[in-house]
Amino acid sequence: MxxxxxxxxxxxxxxTERDGHRVAFNRAFADCDLAWDWDVSTYGHLLRVPGGRERLLAWMDSRPDAPATEAGRLQLASELHRRKGHHYCELVEQGTLxxxxxxxxxxxxxxxxxxxxxxxxxxxxxxxxxxxxxxxxxxxxxxxxxxxxxxxxxxxxxxxxxxxxxxxxxxxxxxxxxxxxxxxxxxxxxxxxxxxxxxxxxxxxxxxxxxxxxxxxxxxxxxxxxxxxxxxxxxxxxxxxxxxxxxxxxxxxxxxxx
The missing domain is CATH 3.40.50.1000 (HAD superfamily/HAD-like)
Incomplete structure (x- = not known):
């Protein structure tokens, strides 16, 4: 039964992935003066990596402008993920989703x-x-x-x-x-x-x-x-x-x- x-x-x-989290990540990148942009297609490929922080770390592996050390990447991923969460909540409050x-x-x-x-x-x-x-x-x-x-x-x-x-x-x-x-x-x-x-x-x-x-x-x-x-x-x-x-x-x- x-x-x-x-x-x-x-x-x-x-x-929420396409219209919420992706947009919020891009706003977090702008907050941190990073010239990164996840368009719809790019984010679709990144979704093969489960987890927001994990997705950020996978992206950094291919970026020459990412921090050179593991500790630096982990710190940046945490800060971006925190800011992303704030922007995601803003998008929800605006009725986007x-x-x-x-x-x-x-x-x-x-x-x-x-x-x-x-x-x-x-x-x-x-x-x-x-x-x-x-x-x-x-x-x-x-x-x-x-x-x-x-x-x-x-x-x-x-x-x-x-x-x-x-x-x-x-x-x-x-x-x-x-x-x-x-x-x-x-x-x-x-x-x-x-x-x-x-x-x-x-x-x-x-x-x-x-x-x-x-x-x-x-x-x-x-x-x-x-x-x-x-x-x-x-x-x-x-x-x-x-x-x-x-x-x-x-x-x-x-x-x-x-």
Missing amino acids: LRAVIWDVDGTIAE VARPGVLRLVHACVDAGVHLAVATTTGRGNVEALFPRLFGADWRTLFPVRVCAEDAPQKKPHPQVYELALERLGVAAADAMAIEDSPAGLGASRAAGVGCVVTRGAYFEDADFRGAVHVCRDLDHAMATSDGIGTPVDLPALRHLHAAGRWMVLDEDGPRR
Whole structure:
């Protein structure tokens, strides 16, 4: 029985990577008088490296104008990441980031039906606490009583740590949960924890290989092709159907396949 839905944040609940974190990083670079700019394509490549600080350090490896010593790079990465967090919160307050199609609908349907919700993200808690009140209102903590963030799970996705902690705090078995993700790393993390996963393709993963997902769709409002040919958005009945049908059956836009 489906008892819990576990949500990724960046790229899944909102397009925060392209429209939030990327922009905030560029503003942090300007703060520090760095002639660095992460355009949409560049940031897409950098997303192969999980974690903001890790992404900065990987970028510095190829930059002749980065600090020469490891200690200097670590210090600069920490300062840039701190400033990025400030700018990200400003972008959220300005209303730049909105929920992706179908997110609010599915969240409230789950709550109304007594299906538990959790967050399993390797972004920082401050980013979640900035974004969620804007998207879900003042009672967002009631909607998502379990929130596992980077501070709780230092092992980045595709490591399953963040999902294992979410399941533990929910008190729910992996077989009774479903994940919603947007990236191959997120899918890998949920699968490694034994949790079936619906993938709603983020802007940076439109062409990624999501074999092993229960279902793959453009967004949660995009009509999915079920085995009986009926088109439906990914609503709670559809999610329950996918869960009951078998966690490792793959359904994509063209219908079911094994």
